[in-house]
Amino acid sequence: MEPTALKQRRVLALLALSGGMVSNDQLIEEIWEETPPKSAVTALQTYVLALRKRISDAGVDGKQVLVTHDGGYQIRLADGGLDADVFGEHVQTGHALVAARDFQSAVDAYRMAESLWRGGPFTDVSPGPLLSIEAARLEELRIGAIEGRVEAELRLGLHRSVVSELSALTAQHPLNEHLHAQYILALHRSGRRDQALAAYSRVRTSLRRELGVEPSPRLWHLQRDVLTAENLYIGANDELGGFPGGRKSA
DSSP states (O other): OOOOSHHHHHHHHHHHHHSSOEEHHHHHHHHHTTOOOTTHHHHHHHHHHHHHHHHHHTTSOHHHHEEEETTEEEEOOOTTOSHHHHHHHHHHHHHHHHHTTOHHHHHHHHHHHHTTOOSSTTTTTOOOHHHHHHHHHHHHHHHHHHHHHHHHHHHTTOHHHHHHHHHHHHHHOTTOHHHHHHHHHHHHHTTOHHHHHHHHHHHHHHHHHHTSOOOOHHHHHHHHHHHTTOOOOOOTTOOOOSOTTSOOOO
16 A cells, blocks of 8 residues: 555654554644645545555555544554564664674664665655654664664674775764764774774864864774774774764764
């Protein structure tokens, strides 16, 4: 079931992601933003009926899946029915495996999470105000999964294999200090010291220009260690250190 109308897509996406009842007011705001028509409630009912029909056409009782409540609607999905939930489960598994120092299994779990993505959040929906907030949250979770997988790969000594990916990621997220720390580390351990120092200089410039701040102590210490040619190998008993929870911005 793939509704083609923009407004139906917004309704379906918001209901699916909420996990509970979504009020008529919230759905109307998502569909029409600041300019709802006088017939908004009636039009919303029409969209819901159309979605139920498409669900029923797929062989499932639309009324059992898309349920009417007093003042709103709810979609009831079986466990595993939403990719976002499955994604989150794989990411949590990856985190747990990293904590258990089973880095190869962690990489596998993170890759399973990443495989559920096809582009960015809601690329075929054109999100309204509420879905835009949710899209930002999901994108942050996606980047966090990538960071987790790359950290596990660094723990396995796969520095050269992640350099190209981190080059692209740091260009896309110039203020994300965690990704830059991983990139600097990967470059240095790949024998590319000058490029590692250049990467530090770029993120420092971006942070000062965009946020008016210096790099965090962790990133500064990493740059100092590169300058003094310290051994920055991250092994199975070491930590990349200090970053999740540090400053970062997509």
